[in-house]
Structures are given as C-alpha cells and as structure tokens.
Amino acid sequence: MLALATMNGLVIGAIYALAALGVSLVVGIMNVINFAHGELYILAGYFSYILADTLGMHFVLAMVLAVALVFLFGIFVEYTLIRPTYGNDMYSLILTFILSIVLQNAYLLIFGPYPNKPPGWVGGATHVFGAFYYGNQRLAALVAGAVVIAFVFVLVKKTWFGRIIRATSQDREMAELNGVNTTRLNMLSFGLGCALAAAAGVILAPVFPVTPTAGVPVALTAFVVVVLGGMGSLWGCVVGGLILGLVENLGAAYISTGYKHVFNFIILILVLLVRPAGLFGRREA
Amino acid sequence: MTDIRFYLILFAAAGLFSLLPLGLGDYHLHVMIVSLYYLMMASSWNLLAGYTGQVSFAHAAFAGIGAYTSGILAVKFGVNPWAGVIIGTAAASLLGLGVGVLCLRMGGIYLSLTTLGFSEILRIVITNEYDITRGTMGLQVPGLVEEYSKAAYFYIMLGAAMITLIVLYKLIYSNKGLCFRAVQNDERAAASLGVDVVKVRVLAFTVSSALAGLAGGLYGHYLHLITPEIPSLDQQFLVLSMTVIGGMGSFLGPVIGAFSLEILSEYIRAYGEYHVLVFGLIALVVARFAPNGLMGLAASRLPGGPAPAVTVPSTGKS
Structure with missing residues (x-):
C-alpha cells in the first residue's frame, strides 16, 4: 500500500508540478494569478476528447492540437481581458475568477455534467520493481509529465527566449530598457502558462476523466504548490508539486480519502505562518 | 454626503420598502428577501474589495459559517435562533480575524489564494461531516419567528440590511475609511504617513466577514x-458580479447590483439555469469596459456628478 500510494503520489505530483509551472511563469512575469487555470486544463481535456474520440484523430496529434488551441485561447484572453488591467492586480484577479465561472458553466451547457474521457495511449499494466502491478497509462503519464517539465526547464534556462523571461521577471523596467518588448512577452508567456495547464490536462485526462468542475481541485493545488515553492520559482514548482502529490496520496491512504485536499490547505497555512516566501522564494524588497 | 442626508435617504427608502x-404576493416578497440578503453580502464584500482593494473569495464561505454555526447550535443544542445568529456572526468575525492575520501581511494575491482555498475546504468539511451538517442533504433548522410569514422575514431582513448599511457608512466615512482608501490607492505612501497597512486591512476583513456571517445566519x-x-463558489461569484456590475468602490453600487441581478435572475430562470452564465458574461464586459460599474456610468453621464472613486492603475508591481 505504501509503494502504491507513493507511486500514485509521484504521478499526480508530476502533473501538479506541470500545472503549477504554468501558474508560476505567469506570476513571475506579469504578477497575475490566472484563476481560470483549472478551466483551461479542463478545456484541453475536452479538446483532446473531441479531436480523438469524435473526430477520430490519432491521440498524439489530438493532444498536440489541443495544447495549441488552448495556447491560442490563452493569447486571446490576455489580449482582450488581461492587458487592460496592467498595473491593477485586483482587476486581473476578478476578471480571471469570473472567466473561470463562465467557462465552467459553458462546459456544463455544452458537455453536460457527465465525465468525458479521451482514449488511453497504452493498455495493460507493468510489474514495477517486482512489488506491484501498475497501469501502463499512468506510467506513461508520469513519463510524459517529466518530459514536458524538462522541456520547460530547457526553454527557460538555456534559450534566448528563456533569458528574456528571466530578465523580465527579475526587473521589468530594466528589461524594457534593454529592448525587451514586454507587452508581447506578457502575451506569449500567458499563452505558454495556459499551454502548460493544457499539457497537464491532456496527459491526465485519460486517467481522470474531465467534468466541468474537475479543474477546481487541480488549480487550487497548483496555487498551493506555487505558494509552497515560492512565487516565480521553477524548482519550487517541481519540489512542491511532488511533495503535495505524495502528501495527498499518503494522507488519503492512511488517514482519510474524503479529506485528501484538506491536507494541502494545512500545508498552505503552515507555509504562510512559518515561511511566507516559500521554499525557494526570494523575499521581495 | 452628510450624515443627515444619508439617514434621511436610508430611512425614506426603508419606509417605502416597508x-x-x-402590495406584494408571497413569491415577490421572497424575491425581495433574497435581494436584501444579496444586498448585505455585496455591500460588505464591497467594503473589502472596493475600499481596501483586497479580493476575498471566501465571503460566501463566511456566510456559510454564520448559517451553519447558528443552525447546528439550534438543532443540536436547542439554542434560540436569535442567539444563534449572534454567535454565528461572532464565529464568522473570529475566523475572519484569523484568516486575515494569516495572509493579509502578504497582501493581494495571497489573500485571494488563501480565501479560495478556505471556501473549498469548508465545502469539503461540510460535505464529509455528514453526522453534524447532513452534508449535501441540507440541515433543517427552525425559523426565527413562531408563526411563519414572508412579511415577518421581510422586515427582519430589511432591519438587518439597514444595520449593515449603517455600519458600513459609519466605517467608510470615518477616519478609518479614509485609511482604507489610502491603503488602496498607494500602500507605501499610506504607510509612510503612519497608516498601519496590515491593521487596516485586517479590520476591514474582520468587519466584512462578520457582516457576511450575520447575513448568512438570518438567511439560513x-x-x-x-x-x-450557501458557502459555494457559485454564490461567491454572484456576490462578486453584483458588486462589479453595480459599481465597486461606490456605496450605492452593490445595492443596485444586488436588486437588479436578483430580479433579472428570476426572469432568466424561466428559460432554465442560465443566469450564472449570463451574469458571468455581463460581469466580464462590465469589468473590462466600465470598471466602475453602473454607478460609474451614471456618474460620467450626469453633469457635475461625483467623479469615479477608484481604479487609477498604479504603476509597476505593487
């Protein structure tokens, strides 16, 4: 049971990390929290369901297209809703919260309250470490999550675009003085943040089916991960995501399944009490 | 607005309402009672969001705290509902104080995140503790008056709404209220002039939570x-969109928003459960194009009307 709970924790933790990376990137650059993050995660699940199941596309193509569509949607949201609120953090909070409720109700209207599930990638199960059998689909999700996380790290740490991202999140005005078009960067990074939520969505949808409100707990956990890891820190997201995934699953296995999302909240309170800047956060001046 | 003018208008309006x-039948009285509940919720949320610039997503949750505290006390311990409502209000304000102290020194985003988490956790606890709360089945509670009549509840809610508005008016147009707006406009400048920013925010948060608890207790x-x-995020959203559409940061905005949206939702209900979606779309458009809501629009149309109170974007990160 311990091994199985740990394995589940790792899989879901990787997805939390992925969702949190999207939130963290946007917070770091724009100081905006996207409360509709969970609904974009669900949107990608629905897209991949429609493309692969209804239109009969190959599942890889469907996933890539779903992520691309959510990326475009994110850019559209940034352009129409977020951009006019620059410098007024309160309005971006309110707008994205309204957006999340609008999207939830739109899904409910279009797809109904029933769970929808895109087709799985692989079938069967693998005997892990000679200890227990584990679904191949979940193992594949873990690998896919790790690959996307690695991709984000390379993008941010090694490329020219990543250098612009890091410069802007450190000092926006200085980056502007050095010729960075921060408005365009905001648009791209908001889209990228949404695309990361979408990536988490398409990876996890074959394991946990999508419903109109299934994004809420995932987004809440992603927010807790971001606070735990430290706003804007990439490593914080990975470590925090894995910690929360493990805590949630071990807690569900040994204490109570009904309360598995409450453990996250207890962690959030402890972090706020003891170290509000988070594990890897830098104190803001 | 001078004190006398405020009380004149308030009591004249309440007199007309009473x-x-x-003239109204039971159904229309019910709509009025629900509107008064939303008036109390939206006005007290406005104290926080419109006057100190902090967005809390736990306002409906605090109403739930008030309702469940009073309801459980009445059902399990036979406490008088009126005493229960007062205890519920106290419980909401204590919890508000706790959450406020916990996350308001970090400000802005942290408060929004924590309150969102808080309301989600409250939902989970209520659903899981079936023995105490009856979960999603709902807890049956006794009424406030011996003999059930819509008119009696209407007068109770009207009285509570008046108390709420008077408390808010006293607070907003006092020196403390000046501090609220100073903190909203520029935290650092306010701090440099000797305003204790954290204390001001915690005060606003506690008062606003207590008023939500009162509203929730009576409504339950x-x-x-x-x-x-009652404590769901959908309700939180309704309160938020009423405030945003009516006009955040204006005293009358939430009042107008609460009545117009509640009445509108009754009309939409005839066609199905679309009112949340419709309000969401309206609220998005209003928040995007008229950030001061209907009140802001009215003020800019009327010559010599008061200038819009808020939303001068501050520069850079705060």
Whole structure:
C-alpha cells in the first residue's frame, strides 16, 4: 500500500508540478494569478476528447492540437481581458475568477455534467520493481509529465527566449530598457502558462476523466504548490508539486480519502505562518 | 454626503420598502428577501474589495459559517435562533480575524489564494461531516419567528440590511475609511504617513466577514434549510458580479447590483439555469469596459456628478 500510494503520489505530483509551472511563469512575469487555470486544463481535456474520440484523430496529434488551441485561447484572453488591467492586480484577479465561472458553466451547457474521457495511449499494466502491478497509462503519464517539465526547464534556462523571461521577471523596467518588448512577452508567456495547464490536462485526462468542475481541485493545488515553492520559482514548482502529490496520496491512504485536499490547505497555512516566501522564494524588497 | 442626508435617504427608502408586504404576493416578497440578503453580502464584500482593494473569495464561505454555526447550535443544542445568529456572526468575525492575520501581511494575491482555498475546504468539511451538517442533504433548522410569514422575514431582513448599511457608512466615512482608501490607492505612501497597512486591512476583513456571517445566519433561518450551496463558489461569484456590475468602490453600487441581478435572475430562470452564465458574461464586459460599474456610468453621464472613486492603475508591481 505504501509503494502504491507513493507511486500514485509521484504521478499526480508530476502533473501538479506541470500545472503549477504554468501558474508560476505567469506570476513571475506579469504578477497575475490566472484563476481560470483549472478551466483551461479542463478545456484541453475536452479538446483532446473531441479531436480523438469524435473526430477520430490519432491521440498524439489530438493532444498536440489541443495544447495549441488552448495556447491560442490563452493569447486571446490576455489580449482582450488581461492587458487592460496592467498595473491593477485586483482587476486581473476578478476578471480571471469570473472567466473561470463562465467557462465552467459553458462546459456544463455544452458537455453536460457527465465525465468525458479521451482514449488511453497504452493498455495493460507493468510489474514495477517486482512489488506491484501498475497501469501502463499512468506510467506513461508520469513519463510524459517529466518530459514536458524538462522541456520547460530547457526553454527557460538555456534559450534566448528563456533569458528574456528571466530578465523580465527579475526587473521589468530594466528589461524594457534593454529592448525587451514586454507587452508581447506578457502575451506569449500567458499563452505558454495556459499551454502548460493544457499539457497537464491532456496527459491526465485519460486517467481522470474531465467534468466541468474537475479543474477546481487541480488549480487550487497548483496555487498551493506555487505558494509552497515560492512565487516565480521553477524548482519550487517541481519540489512542491511532488511533495503535495505524495502528501495527498499518503494522507488519503492512511488517514482519510474524503479529506485528501484538506491536507494541502494545512500545508498552505503552515507555509504562510512559518515561511511566507516559500521554499525557494526570494523575499521581495 | 452628510450624515443627515444619508439617514434621511436610508430611512425614506426603508419606509417605502416597508410598505411592500401590503402590495406584494408571497413569491415577490421572497424575491425581495433574497435581494436584501444579496444586498448585505455585496455591500460588505464591497467594503473589502472596493475600499481596501483586497479580493476575498471566501465571503460566501463566511456566510456559510454564520448559517451553519447558528443552525447546528439550534438543532443540536436547542439554542434560540436569535442567539444563534449572534454567535454565528461572532464565529464568522473570529475566523475572519484569523484568516486575515494569516495572509493579509502578504497582501493581494495571497489573500485571494488563501480565501479560495478556505471556501473549498469548508465545502469539503461540510460535505464529509455528514453526522453534524447532513452534508449535501441540507440541515433543517427552525425559523426565527413562531408563526411563519414572508412579511415577518421581510422586515427582519430589511432591519438587518439597514444595520449593515449603517455600519458600513459609519466605517467608510470615518477616519478609518479614509485609511482604507489610502491603503488602496498607494500602500507605501499610506504607510509612510503612519497608516498601519496590515491593521487596516485586517479590520476591514474582520468587519466584512462578520457582516457576511450575520447575513448568512438570518438567511439560513429564513430558508429553514442550510445546504452547502450557501458557502459555494457559485454564490461567491454572484456576490462578486453584483458588486462589479453595480459599481465597486461606490456605496450605492452593490445595492443596485444586488436588486437588479436578483430580479433579472428570476426572469432568466424561466428559460432554465442560465443566469450564472449570463451574469458571468455581463460581469466580464462590465469589468473590462466600465470598471466602475453602473454607478460609474451614471456618474460620467450626469453633469457635475461625483467623479469615479477608484481604479487609477498604479504603476509597476505593487
């Protein structure tokens, strides 16, 4: 049971990390929290369901297209809703919260309250470490999550675009003085943040089916991960995501399944009490 | 606005309202009672969001705290509902104080995140602790008056709404209220002039939570059934969109928003459960194009009307 709970924790933790990376990137650059993050995660699940199941596309193509569509949607949201609120953090909070409720109700209207599930990638199960059998689909999700996380790290740490991202999140005005078009960067990074939520969505949808409100707990956990890891820190997201995934699953296995999302909240309170800047956060001046 | 003018308008409006039970049937009185509940919720949320610039997503949750505290006390311990409502209000303000102290020194985003988490956790606890709260089945509670009549509840809610508005008016147009707006406009400048920013925010948060607890407690006893719907995020969203559409940061905005949206939702209900979606779209458009809401629009149309109070974007990161 311990091994199985740990394995589940790792899989879901990787997805939390992925969702949190999207939130963290946007917070770091724009100081905006996207409360509709969970609904974009669900949107990608629905897209991949429609493309692969209804239109009969190959599942890889469907996933890539779903992520691309959510990326475009994110850019559209940034352009129409977020951009006019620059410098007024309160309005971006309110707008994205309204957006999340609008999207939830739109899904409910279009797809109904029933769970929808895109087709799985692989079938069967693998005997892990000679200890227990584990679904191949979940193992594949873990690998896919790790690959996307690695991709984000390379993008941010090694490329020219990543250098612009890091410069802007450190000092926006200085980056502007050095010729960075921060408005365009905001648009791209908001889209990228949404695309990361979408990536988490398409990876996890074959394991946990999508419903109109299934994004809420995932987004809440992603927010807790971001606070735990430290706003804007990439490593914080990975470590925090894995910690929360493990805590949630071990807690569900040994204490109570009904309360598995409450453990996250207890962690959030402890972090706020003891170290509000988070594990890897830098104190803001 | 001078004090006398405020009280004149308030009591004149309340006087007109108190004639309503003479002319309205039960259904329309019900709509009025629900509107008064939303008036209390939206006005007290406005204290926080409109006057100190902090967005809390736990306002409906605090109403739920008030409702469930009072309801559980009445059902399990036979406490008088009126005493229960007062204890519920106290419980909401204590919890508000706790959450406020916990996350308000970090400000802005942290408060929004924590309050969102808080309301989600409250939902989980209420759903899981079936023995105490009856979960999603709802908790049946006794009423506030011996003999059930819509008119009696209407007058109770009207009185509570007046108390709420008077408390808010006293606070907003006092020196403390000046501090609220100073903190909203520029935290650092306010701090440099000796305003204790954290204390001001915690005060606003506590008062606003207490008023939500009061509203929730009364509303629960009116419905005779307390369900997890009261502290849900959907309700939080309704309160938020009423404030945004009516006009955040203006005293009258939430009042107008609460009445117009509640009445509108009754019309939409005839076509199905679309009102949340419709309000969401309206709220998005209003928040995007008229950030001061209907009140802001009215003020800019009327010559010599008061200038819009808020939303001068500050520069850079705060």
